[in-house]
Amino acid sequence: MPQPERRYVITFGCPDRTGIVARISSFLAEHGGWIIEAAYHTDPTTNWFFTRQEVRADSLPFGVAELRERFGRIARELGANANWRVTDTGERRxxxxxxxxxxxxxxxxxxxxxxxxxxxxxxxxxxxxxxxxxxxxxxxxxxxxxxxxxxxxxxxxxxxxxxxxxxxxxxxxxxxxxxxxxxxxxxxxxxxxxxxxxxxxxxxxxxxxxxxxxxxxxxxxxxxxxxxxxxxxxxxxxxxxxxxxxxxxxxxxxxxxxxxxxxxxxxxxxxxxxxxxxxxxxxxxxxxxxx
Amino acid sequence: MPQPERRYVITFGCPDRTGIVARISSFLAEHGGWIIEAAYHTDPTTNWFFTRQEVRADSLPFGVAELRERFGRIARELGANANWRVTDTGERRxxxxxxxxxxxxxxxxxxxxxxxxxxxxxxxxxxxxxxxxxxxxxxxxxxxxxxxxxxxxxxxxxxxxxxxxxxxxxxxxxxxxxxxxxxxxxxxxxxxxxxxxxxxxxxxxxxxxxxxxxxxxxxxxxxxxxxxxxxxxxxxxxxxxxxxxxxxxxxxxxxxxxxxxxxxxxxxxxxxxxxxxxxxxxxxxxxxxxx
Amino acid sequence: MPQPERRYVITFGCPDRTGIVARISSFLAEHGGWIIEAAYHTDPTTNWFFTRQEVRADSLPFGVAELRERFGRIARELGANANWRVTDTGERRxxxxxxxxxxxxxxxxxxxxxxxxxxxxxxxxxxxxxxxxxxxxxxxxxxxxxxxxxxxxxxxxxxxxxxxxxxxxxxxxxxxxxxxxxxxxxxxxxxxxxxxxxxxxxxxxxxxxxxxxxxxxxxxxxxxxxxxxxxxxxxxxxxxxxxxxxxxxxxxxxxxxxxxxxxxxxxxxxxxxxxxxxxxxxxxxxxxxxx
Amino acid sequence: MPQPERRYVITFGCPDRTGIVARISSFLAEHGGWIIEAAYHTDPTTNWFFTRQEVRADSLPFGVAELRERFGRIARELGANANWRVTDTGERRxxxxxxxxxxxxxxxxxxxxxxxxxxxxxxxxxxxxxxxxxxxxxxxxxxxxxxxxxxxxxxxxxxxxxxxxxxxxxxxxxxxxxxxxxxxxxxxxxxxxxxxxxxxxxxxxxxxxxxxxxxxxxxxxxxxxxxxxxxxxxxxxxxxxxxxxxxxxxxxxxxxxxxxxxxxxxxxxxxxxxxxxxxxxxxxxxxxxxx
Incomplete structure (x- = not known):
């Protein structure tokens, strides 16, 4: 089977409010991030927002460490606390x-x-x-x-x-x-x-x-x-x-x-x-x- | 939809032993009973025998009351006690x-x-x-x-x-x-x-x-x-x-x-x-x- | 059953490229649009991007006609041609x-x-x-x-x-x-x-x-x-x-x-x-x- | 896992008529055959009768060869032609x-x-x-x-x-x-x-x-x-x-x-x-x- 290209996977959760998707997708778009797969969900009972994004690694001008640092700032800004991760499919599980x-x-x-x-x-x-x-x-x-x-x-x-x-x-x-x-x-x-x-x-x-x-x-x-x-x-x-x-x-x-x-x-x-x-x-x- | 022909339905349960199927099916065969559908099961845990038989009503030389009486004798003989019934699909549910x-x-x-x-x-x-x-x-x-x-x-x-x-x-x-x-x-x-x-x-x-x-x-x-x-x-x-x-x-x-x-x-x-x-x-x- | 609040539903498709999600979600965020449900998909075979968004009607400062007009401009910009619609759940089906x-x-x-x-x-x-x-x-x-x-x-x-x-x-x-x-x-x-x-x-x-x-x-x-x-x-x-x-x-x-x-x-x-x-x-x- | 006891499996098909079940089950009962599992089906379209019977090998007074010979006579009598088999679970598949x-x-x-x-x-x-x-x-x-x-x-x-x-x-x-x-x-x-x-x-x-x-x-x-x-x-x-x-x-x-x-x-x-x-x-x- 052909190997899928290397991707960075962002998972993220925070209290829902207007503009979260715009904030995250604009951040990725700014850096040319090519989204392979994106999913969003809001739980109406707890008013909690969830997303998962797969971005082609070679579409970003930086590596996973810097993505983690930069995205971490947004996560903090949005109140995600510890509810986010950035992983790299290039790291074998x-x-x-x-x-x-x-x-x-x-x-x-x-x-x-x-x-x-x-x-x-x-x-x-x-x-x-x-x-x-x-x-x-x-x-x-x-x-x-x-x-x-x-x-x-x-x-x-x-x-x-x-x-x-x-x-x-x-x-x-x-x-x-x-x-x-x-x-x-x-x-x-x-x-x-x-x-x-x-x-x-x-x-x-x-x-x-x-x-x-x-x-x-x-x-x-x-x-x-x-x-x-x-x-x-x-x-x-x-x-x-x-x-x-x-x-x-x-x-x-x-x-x-x-x-x-x-x-x-x-x-x-x-x-x-x-x-x-x-x-x-x-x-x-x-x-x-x-x- | 065409009405299916009238049938008598026998359901029956008793402790399992050799020859039950032979006894029941011979009884039906003796009287020309045409079996439309027959199912058997033995529960190995409780050693209990179950059967259900659908017989064409017009294949038997007697009606449901006599079938019930005659089959009842076999049921007693086989130790079914109250675990048997004969019903008539001609009786609307x-x-x-x-x-x-x-x-x-x-x-x-x-x-x-x-x-x-x-x-x-x-x-x-x-x-x-x-x-x-x-x-x-x-x-x-x-x-x-x-x-x-x-x-x-x-x-x-x-x-x-x-x-x-x-x-x-x-x-x-x-x-x-x-x-x-x-x-x-x-x-x-x-x-x-x-x-x-x-x-x-x-x-x-x-x-x-x-x-x-x-x-x-x-x-x-x-x-x-x-x-x-x-x-x-x-x-x-x-x-x-x-x-x-x-x-x-x-x-x-x-x-x-x-x-x-x-x-x-x-x-x-x-x-x-x-x-x-x-x-x-x-x-x-x-x-x-x-x- | 309680009626769900009135929503506008945007469906949209266009050739995939970087920044589409950011463009659409920023447009909605700018106007305070509260997204109830959002879904995205890219078909890798045809390289076609799809999305559907449900926005609370009362979160936007304008009605469905103006939403349609404003979103239409973005749709044109993104090359969606006729592949987009804005509907109003307030209109009974x-x-x-x-x-x-x-x-x-x-x-x-x-x-x-x-x-x-x-x-x-x-x-x-x-x-x-x-x-x-x-x-x-x-x-x-x-x-x-x-x-x-x-x-x-x-x-x-x-x-x-x-x-x-x-x-x-x-x-x-x-x-x-x-x-x-x-x-x-x-x-x-x-x-x-x-x-x-x-x-x-x-x-x-x-x-x-x-x-x-x-x-x-x-x-x-x-x-x-x-x-x-x-x-x-x-x-x-x-x-x-x-x-x-x-x-x-x-x-x-x-x-x-x-x-x-x-x-x-x-x-x-x-x-x-x-x-x-x-x-x-x-x-x-x-x-x-x-x- | 405990081995299930050895069984003989009879499969059989012939044109349907009254008395087939009685004939087969009486034959087995005569020889003390203990039926572990029995299934019957009649296809109303082709009027064809099917059965499969599992009998405990140790309940019969003879082996598989003699069962095959004796059952073969019944199969011929019932017009099954080649549509029957007797197999032995004691023979490893x-x-x-x-x-x-x-x-x-x-x-x-x-x-x-x-x-x-x-x-x-x-x-x-x-x-x-x-x-x-x-x-x-x-x-x-x-x-x-x-x-x-x-x-x-x-x-x-x-x-x-x-x-x-x-x-x-x-x-x-x-x-x-x-x-x-x-x-x-x-x-x-x-x-x-x-x-x-x-x-x-x-x-x-x-x-x-x-x-x-x-x-x-x-x-x-x-x-x-x-x-x-x-x-x-x-x-x-x-x-x-x-x-x-x-x-x-x-x-x-x-x-x-x-x-x-x-x-x-x-x-x-x-x-x-x-x-x-x-x-x-x-x-x-x-x-x-x-x-």
Missing amino acids: RVVLLVSKEGHCLYDLLGRVASHELDVDVSAVIGNHSDLAGITRAHGIPFHHVPFPANDPEGRQAAFAQLRQLVDVHRPHAVVLARFMQILPTELCADWAGRALNIHHSFLPSFVGARPYHQAHGRGVKLVGATCHYVTAELDQGPIIEQDVIRVDHTDSIPDMVRKGRDIEKVVLARGLRWHLEDRVLVHGNQTVIF | RVVLLVSKEGHCLYDLLGRVASHELDVDVSAVIGNHSDLAGITRAHGIPFHHVPFPANDPEGRQAAFAQLRQLVDVHRPHAVVLARFMQILPTELCADWAGRALNIHHSFLPSFVGARPYHQAHGRGVKLVGATCHYVTAELDQGPIIEQDVIRVDHTDSIPDMVRKGRDIEKVVLARGLRWHLEDRVLVHGNQTVIF | RVVLLVSKEGHCLYDLLGRVASHELDVDVSAVIGNHSDLAGITRAHGIPFHHVPFPANDPEGRQAAFAQLRQLVDVHRPHAVVLARFMQILPTELCADWAGRALNIHHSFLPSFVGARPYHQAHGRGVKLVGATCHYVTAELDQGPIIEQDVIRVDHTDSIPDMVRKGRDIEKVVLARGLRWHLEDRVLVHGNQTVIF | RVVLLVSKEGHCLYDLLGRVASHELDVDVSAVIGNHSDLAGITRAHGIPFHHVPFPANDPEGRQAAFAQLRQLVDVHRPHAVVLARFMQILPTELCADWAGRALNIHHSFLPSFVGARPYHQAHGRGVKLVGATCHYVTAELDQGPIIEQDVIRVDHTDSIPDMVRKGRDIEKVVLARGLRWHLEDRVLVHGNQTVIF
Whole structure:
């Protein structure tokens, strides 16, 4: 596939008022900025303005550092506080994947990376079991096994410390819990806020917690789903990035629901991760704007 | 549309064992029964067998009463207890609709009836408000206004007594809560068990109770849905007949979600009602088999 | 439902170049224009820029006529030629519906209008059969019966002349072929270009022309669909506004497919019509941008 | 995952008449056959009866060979001619995959096999390019590179002969064209009839032949799809096993449509292959019954 040209991506949010678009677009136009893609949204409930702009890097007379500095002044002027970012698609995205025994999301993501559909570096895969070491290494990616002992708070604390170290060394743009079966401690949730993505195997807020397909079967629902969301300290309550569902019926046993649901988990996680890495997800409170 | 020929519909459930299909199909074959449609299911969890058979009425040498008597003997022999029915498509289905102010489900059902897509008699429409009297009567259907006074337990009890009378006089095959905003008393739930259908404007079990679209908006979900279920004493907990969803995004305000959700409510209720009236829904515990 | 405040809607297209957004948004900002909703798109294949802006009417110091004049200058400057419009949501939309015998789309649209979901005036319904006169008049809308004689070219020509007159007197914003079974003459297609919407009962470009459900059944497809498109002189080839599908299987006879398909026809037409009336559909060549 | 118990699968079709179900189910009941799953269908257009039965192997007093012989007598008696089969789930399914350069379907199928979701033997992968040799061999599966020279009829004939040999040596239950970009010669279509499955990257019958996403983009459709079908001599005209679609809009370039479509291709092919290998697909004329 041909590489798309290098772009700078601006994401921005502030209280709405007249003239914001004019201010931002005039700034870009002044410097010859060629906008590849632009999206705007105003949330009427909170009166909050959001935008995302993709600008061709070679259309501007300066680099990303100076763009960041200059745009930062406008952001301050408009009252955006910390709600803005300028990123550079020329910087390759780094991802760390956390897994357990179930491999479907891992196989799917590795396949997308290998076929250049998802053009990122998987810096490492870390598993609390070693079942998925083989396929990971077959893709030329380091695999680390970090066991999480049950009923051993100290041992678990040490494991999380090791996990954090193995992750943080890569300064990843995304930490993906690709059916990782451990609940992150509050502290890690905070440190990785806005970068840790989970795939939950239900259509949240239905069936929070363990064994959602069993819960779904018990309730007799006619669709099962999956949810990709940012990880927060409260289990399965973080801002939702993407969801989808698939139809089931009375002929579907729990293993059938698990199997059908996996196809949804895979695409929902892949979409959510792509949008996150392309800076398309703006979080506001517990909601997301997806540009 | 040409009328389909008259059929007898057998629905049946019993503990699974070898030879049930042979017993039932041999009985029908002996008498020349021409099976139009047959479906079988065994639930491996509860080891329960289900079947539904449609037989051409004119292929049998006897009428529905004798079929019921003869089949009843087989049902007893196979241990079905009360879990079987024989119905006659020659008996027109009667439906009573309960409504409030929101008309989209009523308009939809009346349109389906008027265009003979849903070939039933709407015996009456009963509203706790009179907003929908006009369109109901324009379709030649009686409308009854039964107000439900707020904060007046006795008045409400009287209203429910009147409602029951207005419904029961028609001995309806289905009592449809087509966005009826009153919670039925336990006693009515019991008396109408298996015949009272509700449309709830969320993808249950998410967002039980009041203002589900508001709840959905607050949680930031990416799909909203609707659920058609049998009414039981526990609110929004009855066996689910049908569900569906529609995509929403950050540009959708609550009124947008309400509007989009209505399209799902309408089709989910229409499908659920059709299946119920065609004796396609077999309830087992809190689950349904849809044949 | 509370009325949304009055807005002016600008739609605009021109060859892409740097600074268009800045030009338009600065113009609006200068006059205090409060943008409720804004969308932009650039088609990289044709290098064509599109935008749609909703501005609060009361935020501007002048009315729609002056906005049109002032914005027109900018449009000329940017080379938009005729590819721009300024409309006023304060002007109620008028719609004429053309029908035949099948009523599902008509019932659906009338229900949406009656429940204020679709807040428009249905100026008239015109049928080549009179089957749907009753329901139309029950909604207080004039119905005209214009028979189209088969195998009588002159009679048909006269009928089309009468049809045109009955439509044009209302200067409608949309002429909706709501399962109207007559093919419009080229001349009418030209005169109503961009305002005549058809609902075709297949997922185009599959199954162009007559009896698409029969064609779909013959091919053994696993989904059937519907397409809302602008009418052009070439049958079923106009720019597509909206499409959707529903699953069918081997148990579905042709009448079952017809019935299931109707639910899709109704929502696809209702969505397409809403977007058209809200000036959300920008046509470019044979493609549409839906803002 | 626990292995399901061994079952015999009977598929059967014949002209409909009274008593077929009784005949087959009585035969099974006589010998104590425990039916795990049973499905029946009658096509009213062609008056053809279809059934599929799964029987626990250990419930019958004889093996698959004797079941085949005994059931064969009943099949002859009922006029099924060649339209019946008895298969044994104890015989592991063998699959050969044909690929080209695009790996998404191959990655997906290998992931499903490796995670035991699709519990089959991939006997070989054969590519007309060698791009996918690495991932294939990483899964421990033989890869054969058979180049197909352009504009060299004799060379191509030789290549097809080699392909046939490499496939036939495995006597596969399925030959899967997993985005194999060569059109099979008529003779191979005939020899592999009912066993060769193709995934076409459009919602057939739309966009037959080359570059369907380009065709779809040109037509401005709002959904793109994929179709899994049996290969027949007429290109993209074989009986359809499964189809699905995904929504696209004006922001999707052709590469975006290709990317989104791949997710549909993968699941549609995986579902179609599973159903085929479980003997759930009964072909009748150009239509399929999926049990």
